[in-house]
Amino acid sequence: MTATTTSVHPAPPEGVAALEVDALRFDYPDGTPSLQGLSLRVEPGEKVALIGPNGAGKSTLLLNLNGILRGQSGAVRVFGETLSDATVRSIRGRVGLLFSNPDDQLFSPTVYEDVAYGPLHMGLPLDEVRERTQDALAAVGMEAFADRPPHRLSLGQKKRVAIATVLSMGTPLLALDEPSANLDPLARRELIALLDRLPLTILVATHDLAMVADLLPRSVLLDGGEVVADRPSAEVLNDGPLLAAHGLEPLSAHGHPHA
Ligand SMILES: Nc1ncnc2c1ncn2[C@@H]1O[C@H](COP(=O)(O)OP(=O)(O)OP(=O)(O)O)[C@@H](O)[C@H]1O
Ligand SMILES: [Mg+2]
Structure with missing residues (x-):
């Protein structure tokens, strides 16, 4: 996994947040209000859960982090860089976004090409593209499926x-929407161990x-x-009235046995 943890961006200066969301408002085009002036700061290396009921705005927030959706007001800053038309390409090189529905992410003729797509379009040398692709496929236990068309896989695959x-x-910030959904217990366990090992900023x-x-x-x-x-997860997860x-x-x- 070493190759996938390197960033094409230099390390950010001391004291710069990995993510700053500032009074972000987002309404969908049909008028549905989704984010109501939301602010959030995440420090480099933090691993943060975004929880809340269906329709809370979790996915909408993640889609705003790399400019797939753009708020009507407020700001998003990633490692000090403010999201705008001018910076959206650069910011997409810093925020790796996992969509909740994998069909929104996979579009190439083969699994290999889908995984190689990002590094290839970052202009990396071919041997590095190959190494990152193989490392990433190995990390999720899908090396054996490299030549398969993605639409001929199970949902968990x-x-x-x-x-x-x-x-x-290899982005320094991972924004993952429901990464464990549909994974079998072993794959879920391995994903958790992998995310735990990665020295990255992770929002889930x-x-x-x-x-x-x-x-x-x-x-x-x-x-x-x-x-x-x-708040600390240990507090939030034990606050029955808040959760309810x-x-x-x-x-x-x-x-669950951890309760
Ligand atoms: N494409 C869309 N058009 C209009 N409204 C939308 C659209 N997508 C989401 N919304 C609305 O935006 C709000 C936030 O939805 P969002 O998908 O961000 O919630 P979520 O927290 O991710 O929920 P879930 O737990 O179900 O994934 C909801 O009111 C939802 O109905
Ligand atoms: Mg969602």
Whole structure:
């Protein structure tokens, strides 16, 4: 995995946040308000959970981080660089975004080409593209499927390949939407171990609160497009009334042994 952790960008200066979201407002074109002046700061190397009920704004926030969606007001800064038309390309080289639906991520004729796409389009030398692609496929246990068309995979296999397409980019910030959804227990366990090992800044939108407990020390709870809590995960996950007020359940309600 060493190759996938290197960034094409130089290290940011001391004191610069990995991510700053400043009073971000986003309404969908049909008028649905989604983010209501949301602010969030994430330091380099932090691993942060974004939790909250369906429709809270988690996916919308992640899509705003690399300019796929652009807020009507407010700002997004990634390692000190403010998202704009002029910086969107550069910012996409810093934020690896995993879509919640892997079909939105996979478009090439083969698994290999999908995973190689990012590094290839970053203009990296071919041997580095090959190394990153192989490392990323190995990290998700999909080397044997390199020549398969992505649409002929199971949902969980697609999810693994989609994760590999993000890892191969080598971005310093990973924004992952439901990365553990549809993974079998072993693949889920391996994903958690992998994300735990990566010395990157990681933001994970998820309903998998057991993964939050195991991997992500800080939890940002969203509801109605706003941050309603931002505290250590151990506190948030044990705050039954807070969770219940926002459509969530403590881990014990899932029968999880970590409760
Ligand atoms: N394409 C869209 N057009 C209009 N409204 C949308 C669209 N996508 C999402 N929304 C609305 O934006 C709000 C935030 O949705 P979002 O998908 O960000 O929620 P989420 O927290 O990711 O939920 P989930 O847990 O279901 O993934 C919701 O009110 C949702 O209905
Ligand atoms: Mg979502």
